[in-house]
Amino acid sequence: MPIIMSVLGFLILSIVPAHAYLDPGTGSMLVQGLIGALAIGGAAVSGYWNKIRWAVRSFLGRENNGKNGGK
């Protein structure tokens, strides 16, 4: 929990809207900032993820080839 708190500590509220008679709740806005960050980060993350998957697959494939005499 403290980790999440400190991570979110660096996330910010967006500019306040012009006609904000509605109280949006700063908790909600912080979480949306987090969602946004993850969403933007998501594209970069998935790039690495594909690399990881390829590496794992090729590692497992070499293992199988060795055991089954290459199939």
Next chain:
Amino acid sequence: MARMAESKLVAAAPRPGRVAGSFRDPSGQVFHFQDRILRTMDSAAAIEFASAERVMRQLVDEGRLVDFSDAEPSLHQLFQGNIARVLQHPLLEQITYPYEWSFAGLKAAALFHLQLQLDLLDQGFCLSDATAYNVQFEGSRPTFIDHLSIKPYRDGQLWYGHKQFCEQFLVPLLLRSVFDITHHSWYRGNLEGVPSADFVKLLSTRHWFSHKLFMHIILPAKLQSSRTSQTKVDLGDSRARRLPKDAFRAMLAQLYSWISGLKVDVGKQSVWQGYAANNTYTATQRSDKGQYVAEFVAQHKPRTIIDLGCNTGDFSYVALENGAQKAIGFDFDPHALDAAFDRSVQTSKNFLPLYLDARNPSPSQGWGERERQGFSSRFSADAVLALAFEHHLAIAHNVPLAEVVAWVTQVAPKGIIEFVPKEDETVRRMLAGREDIFSDYNEEAFASALSQKARVVSKHLIPGSKRTLYTFERSE
């Protein structure tokens, strides 16, 4: 000349009364004037409205938004201040509140709101808030009533209505689907829905593992102090943070799919659903009763009907099939209400089932005790059906019989009330475990009380039972 005459007429007309619930948005308010609703806009709101007008017109054509047109220019003089534009809307025949809707109704309203947001987002617009009071029903069909909350979407803006959506739609639904607690009492008491912060206190540790609960309810509530908007976390520097459009859309879609799947546990079938299936009536008796109602409707031709103790709406449907245009049903059994709402959706009839505890109808409340109007201010009809109803108040809840009769006859100028005597099996069961203090509960007393308030037009003993249907008509 003609214009002068017209504006004199306008000046002489009663002033428009501002709708008591319309005060939060300073850029525009809503007024009740003669047979219409008038909506004022300041210059900034008028500019935004103009940009969204085409989209709104399309929503009206789809039946998702109340119709609008420009009010005659002479009406502008009725208002003070910076009024750039005045719209007029047809008066909605019925205003209902989220705390009266069934679970199924609230769910339908939530899905409607989310779908509206998604469709607006595709066109470059969004809703500036997410209050459930902006959704109204015609039968079981939801419609949107707040034109000024449709605003241009600024790329990357946060969803400012998220907290309000959660508290006014999502959490009340979760209260029922997670804990089987109906939302009516809490929602009516709190008016602005059920606070996430309170709901979180009910959750146990295992709920924290639900990523949806965690993201939408637990985390935002924990990050925010309960009484103010202040966060508990130091925010550091203030670079602006964005919510990309795709992420916003994904949030809305996720909520849509989540809410679609919310269900009520119907394992223990309620007393009343069982009632509809195997109650103290035989099939013959039920069709006899239905016949009586059908004849009443055919003869008196009420356009609108209120059905007290409607259960799944059987007799409302009899009325609708015999000439009535609109029926509102009231019941306090949540399972019956959900089944009634689903039935209304399936049949597309103008039947809206709502929650009512007749011992405790909703009062006028909110700001100035007027913001949200009470039951008797909002609900009236051409005719009322009170079938298998009065004994629940008079016996089960000790309301004096004469007062029950008086209350029912106030709901509509004519109708049918069924008297259920002590010899009846249901009343016998009610009295089984308790002392019979109802010495004055009998048919003579009932008939006498009814005659005090209205003319008894006819009566009919249901064959094979001791229950009697009384048709009354108030003379005024």
